[in-house]
Amino acid sequence: MPVSPSRISADSPVSACRLHKWKSKYGGLESSELRQIKDLEAENARLKRLYAKLALDNAAMEDLIAKNCRCNDPLISCSGVTFTRGDTQ
Numbered sequence: 001m002p003v004s005p006s007r008i009s010a011d012s013p014v015s016a017c018r019l020h021k022w023k024s025k026y027g028g029l030e031s032s033e034l035r036q037i038k039d040l041e042a043e044n045a046r047l048k049r050l051y052a053k054l055a056l057d058n059a060a061m062e063d064l065i066a067k068n069c070r071c072n073d074p075l076i077s078c079s080g081v082t083f084t085r086g087d088t089q
Contacts, residue, residue: 008048
C-alpha cells in the first residue's frame, strides 16, 4: 500500500514539497537509471570545482605576468601576450 507524501513528511524532516519535487524528477526511473544520473551529477560537480580552481590559477598567472611586464627591462617582451585583466604596459 503506497504511503501518502503528507504521511511521510509528518514522520520525517522532509517536506511534502520536497517529496513532490523528487517524485517529479526521479519518479519514472529504474534504479540503474537513477544511479547513472547520480553519477553524472557527481562528475559534473567535480568538473565544475576543477574549472573554478583552474580559472583562479589562470587569473593569478595573468596578474603575475602583468606585474612582470610593467618593468622597463628591454630583455622582457610583453608583445604577443593577451591580457584580459589589469593594466599592462
